[in-house]
Amino acid sequence: MKKTQVYIAFAILALVVSIFTQNILAFKMNVTYELHYSAEISGKGQFIINIPIPPKLSWQETLNVNGTISKGEGEVYYDLVKGYVRINSRNYVKYDAKVYTSITGTYSSKDVLKKLNVTLDEYLAEVRKDLGENYVKLVGPTYWWNYTDPRFEFFLKDFLEDNNITSVKELGKLRISEVVSMIRSYVARKLNYMPISGGRQNVFEALNRSLGDCSEYSDAFAVFSRYIGIPTLRCIGYVANEWNSKLKEYDIIGHAWPIIYVSGVGWIPYEVTVGPGYLKGSPGDVSPKYICLVIDEGAKSMEYLDLEKEVIYDPEEHWVPGSSSAVHIDNLTVTLEITVKPKPQIEIHEEIRANSLSILVMLFPIITTIMLSLAIMVTVGAFREH
């Protein structure tokens, strides 16, 4: 084989590899968090409760749970994929754990962009096939995303007019990335960002008042996208904001953001809240600062929560997992504190050990030298009287 042929073969191979990698390229940054859980549950008699831990999603994975019951008795079981720690106990239990969750911050994933570069009709055909019977459940109206509410008609008409479209059917010919971007822009135009106290608002009331925070932005997005047929849920979790050097933990911000289903990729996040400190990305872009703790299906109030099957959280958002305040569900009182830190990786106290060691090393030859000197002096009779 001649040299030229070898070079050509290498060039072809490099071209093939570059074409292949082009499709999966994305800018990625990885971080592993250590979430400190401190849960205290008291009630009468036997109880089962599911404490939420970050579930497995396309960009995050809980690697390990290292927990113990520090007070009381009970059994503990955990599911890293669905994202819960199940505690089976009686009367009272205190559970402490360290949960290690890996987040892959991903930007401009060619894989995701390629999947979103098809028309809405093509996308819907694919997800319908992929999700089967579950599809209807993931796009249907729910308690919080109720597009059967008569008020929705007004906003739908407004949305279509805003985008110079006469019917929802017309959206089918547009690319899915354009459609979600149109919904995001509409929601951003209709709502002005303002932190809302007092829990989650009804989405139509929020749109009428033109005020909302992440809860309302993500609900408004979800109600439109589900109506159009895009399977949409919502993440409730945290943004690891500034590092607190005194407390040695992150100042975390409770946050909610929509996730949409993409065949072959899974659930991808889409930040729609236009407010300070939030990502302004394309669908699928993930900041390594975002930790999803609970997947919200938008369907329930806390009174309907089945503690033996579902993770504890408050769909009305009066209580957030991780806050120091207690929540009362059925006959249980639950306090669940969560603090977030990066996973410990490098020990610097070896330097301190080395410091003590070096002092010993310095002292050792000095003492040895003195002892030897004394030994010599005794041997040669330096202390002997003449």
Add this chain to the structure above:
Amino acid sequence: MNIKVMLMLIAIVLALITSSPLLYGLIFKIQKVPENIVIPTYLLFKQNESTIEFRITEILTINLKTFAKMVKTFRGEITEYYVEIPSRKIYYDLGNGVLGFSGIYTILWFNKEPANGTEIPLLDFYGIVVNVNETGFTVLNYYGDSLYYAKVDGVFVLKTYNGLVLDEVIVSSPRESINLDIAALALLFAYATLSLGFYLLYRIYVFRKEVLSVE
């Protein structure tokens, strides 16, 4: 004669004791940050009354990696963190002498200019390098903002930070905190050699005495 020997031995002992801090000092001088690591040890960004200050207070070498301890002061609040050089990875002190990688990268400086078109991490997002030349380079970040890095004494320093303009910068090659592992080993070796030498001296003395007594 015995008094003479005693005085000589005392002199040797004193010399050895004195040599300990001298040796320590020698190791301290040798173990400093490699010459090619030059970093901005002080950065001040300013706009009207608003300022943000970054100060490097310490350089550490841990597991053959170099870390700069940064102290950020903004609106009276102080945040401490460590930057790995030259990767720019930000680590936080978790207490008990343990560092954890935050997943984000410092935006403040580059030790070496990246190549044109390279995608680089900046805080929790990324940017693309454009217009690399002898005086600096520009990064178009994820949010569409243009960040300019100017070459200052061989280091590429960010010119504007969140709307604040770089007002003062000190670039230097800071001396590393002593590498105590190497210092301890070096001292152990030095003193073992000295002790052995001293012991041999004693043996010679005894041997000489025996020879003299035979004569």
